[in-house]
Amino acid sequence: MPWKWWAKYQKFDGQNARVEVVDLFHFLISLAQVLDMSADDVFCRLRQKKNEVNFKRQNSGYTAKDEHDSKHI
DSSP, rough: OOOTTTOOTTTOOOOHHHHHHHHHHHHHHHHHHTTTTOOOOOIIHHHHHHHHHHHHHHHHHHHHOOOTTTTTT
């Protein structure tokens, strides 16, 4: 991804971006395995609870950071 907005020589490389996305997934899956998290933990249980927190933040206007609002996850 061209991240230097001032550099005119940069071009978006879609193929490389796809490879980087796969690398990100690989890293995250490996981390989840180290933390002994199953796919069910990540997708069904934890993601669902985090979404609830995010929706509450959006509905409240999220004007102040509450470091404790996701401690229950």
